[in-house]
Every structure is written in C-alpha cells, then in structure tokens.
Amino acid sequence: MTRSLRVFYIALFLVTLMVLGLWSVRSFFGFSTNNEATVLNGRWSKAVETHYDDEFPIKRLGTNLWAALDFKLFNEGRPGVVLGRDQWLYSDEEFNPxxxxxxxxxxxxxLVEGVRQTLKARGVELVMAIVPAKVRLYPEHLAEVKPASIHADLYQDFHQRVAAERIPAPDLLGPLQQAKNAGQQVFLxxxxxxxPxxxxIAAEQLARTIAEKTPLSGQPxxxxxxxxxxxxxxGDLRLFLPLDPLFENLMPATEPLQKRTTVAAEQPAEGEDALFANSEVPVALVGTSYSANPNWNFVGxxxxxLNSxxxxxxxxxxxxxxxxxSYLKxxxxxxxxxxxxxxEFPERYLPVNNEIGDADPQWVAELKQAGARQQNVALNIRKSEMPDRAQN
Structure with a gap:
C-alpha cells in the first residue's frame, strides 16, 4: 500500500468518525434529565452515556440490520414476540414453558382465594374477569410455533378452580369467539x-354476572x-421488531383503532345528594393494561x-x-x-411467579396460607361427598 493510499484511508476513517460523532451529538438537542440526576452523584453522566449509546448511529444500523436478517431469513423477532402468518404477532408469554x-x-x-377472604371480611364481593389468551382466540394465524402444554387447558382450569371457591367469573372466551365468528375483531x-x-363484550358479560350474582344497590x-x-x-408487539427506521417497510402494517369515550348521561346536581352519591363506591376495578390503557375503554x-x-x-x-x-393496602x-x-386477570399470568413489588413478603405468604387452608377444606368436603353421591 502506497503512502498516499494510507493517508487516504486514515483521512476517510477520521471523517467517518467525525460524521458519526456529529450525528450522535445532534441527538442531544432537547435532551434533559430529572432533577435528581446531578454531576456529583454520577447520575447525570450515566444518563448521558445511556442516551448516547441508544442514539449511536452504528448501533442503530447494526440493530436494524440484524433484526431484518432474523425477520426475513428465520421469521423471528426479539424475545417477547412470536411471529404468525398474515402479519399477526403474539406475546411469547402465551407460548413459553x-x-x-x-x-x-x-x-x-x-393467593386468589386469600384475596377473596380479605375482601369478604370487608363485605366486598370479588368477581373475576379471566381474560383468555390471544392465541386461544386466533390460533389460525400461527405458523410452526405452538404454545407449551401448560397453556393448553389453563383457561378452563382457572374457571374450574374459581368456581370451586365460589368466585363469580363469567366465561369471556365464548362470547368473544362468537363475536369473532360474526366478523368482529376482538384482539388487535x-x-x-x-x-375496544x-x-x-367482556364488560357486558361481567355486568350480566354481577346483576345475577350480586346486584348493586343504589340508584342506577x-x-x-x-x-x-x-x-x-x-401495536406494542411491534417493539420487539427493531426494524425502523431503516427497514420500516418490512414491519407489520399499523392497524386502525377507533377510540371511544364514555361520559355520564346526566351530570349529578350540586348539593348534598351529589356529595353523598360521590362518597359511595359501588364498583372498583383492579387489573392490568387490559383495564388501565384508555385505548380499549374497558372502564368506560x-x-x-353496569349503569354505575x-x-x-x-x-x-x-x-x-x-x-x-397495592389496592388492599x-x-x-x-x-x-x-x-x-x-x-381482571389474564390467564397467561397464572403459572408465572408474579412480582409483588414493595408488598410485605410475610403478608403475601399469609394470604397464600389462608387461601391454601380454605382450598384444603373445600377439597376434603368434596371428597366426603363423593361416596354419598355414588350411593345415590
């Protein structure tokens, strides 16, 4: 290699580094950290390092390129997603052992039984909204990957168990399946x-069950x-396909979503009656993003x-x-x-070790122990009844 060619390669390398550096520096326009991140405690420098690492062009190029190869050659995404046919995506939580x-x-x-007992002690009726897995409703879009055996009867087993514990839990799978067969899309x-x-559909089923099992008091x-x-x-599952911005055209297409809003038909009048009505809590809802995300308008x-x-x-x-x-505390x-x-309890969370956050582990253990004792009592009662039934 001649001296002039070596100088050319060195200059090209330096220019490339300078261009990449300027490109990365551009990402800092508008960059800010919270008040707790200061130079003295090291959090500011860590935030800058993380931001630079995320925005570095070579990293993005490599991430996009590797994701595109996985996607096109092996029909795979990042851990967290399972690719189906017809641009359908599934959470791998519904598949993994x-x-x-x-x-x-x-x-x-x-724990579910222990929660029921805690609520019952305060005069609160527990109603379960067991959300069936997306793959249970739309298995026709699956490719070669199939759910692990633990998921096969999970929904039915969950319903049988809460029925044995006398917890109202309407079947949501059947009505959702019927709506799907009638041409409605019930999962994204x-x-x-x-x-939405x-x-x-789930809300209407829950309302029917509550009206039958535990009617609400007060004025509708x-x-x-x-x-x-x-x-x-x-969709949130597109995040496990880091193809944008370079290979955005390979991504599953976005889908239309008609948002909904729910408001009271008549605003309560001002005065004592309104204040008294607001102090009553007819229905509370605890759950996951199926409930918390306003895009689905489940609360509305x-x-x-419920007319409540x-x-x-x-x-x-x-x-x-x-x-x-968190709610119980x-x-x-x-x-x-x-x-x-x-x-609201998606079935896929039943066989996993769910996080308890800052909750006292001893208290959680006591809830489980109380629930397990009641389950054993119910099991013994059923066993004692079996010979009598056989004789009859």
Missing part, C-alpha cells in the same frame, strides 16, 4: 390486547359511549354496562397481582371499600 409452573399455579390459586393484530369491541347512573378519534395504532364499557360508576386501580406493566396487593380500600371488586 414456565419454570416451576406447578408451584406457581398452586401459589397463585391460593399487532398488539397483546383486545380491541372485545373490551365491550346512565353512561353514554361515543366514538372519538380514529388513529393508526402501532363497564360503566355503561367504576373506580379503576388497574396498572400498566405490573401484571394482575401487584395492583391487587391502600387508604381507599380501608376507608371506602366497594360493593363489588372486579379483578
């Missing part, structure tokens, strides 16, 4: 969650749901179906158990327990 699945199952069953193609139509309140903006929705659909106000304590991104533990529950508490 579970570590310590039997131990987790029994622990979560016992590129998202983990149900559509699916959420409304009318609510009206109206269509609002129509948006192009990017419940209000309209609904206070939501659902949380996004924490599963079904942590929000329930809240001042709202201690001071104003509802008549009915709806616990």
């Amino acid at each position: 579970i570590v310590n699945e039997e131990l987790n199952l029994q622990g979560n069953y016992a 193609r590129t998202d983990t969650h149900w559509t 139509e699916g959420a409304q 309140q009318q609510f009206v749901t109206q269509a609002s903006e129509n948006v192009s929705h990017k 659909a419940l209000k309209q179906a 106000d609904v206070l939501s304590y659902a949380e996004d991104g924490h599963g079904p158990i942590l929000p329930m533990l 809240s001042d709202d529950f201690k001071n104003s327990p509802p008549q009915v508490l709806i616990w």
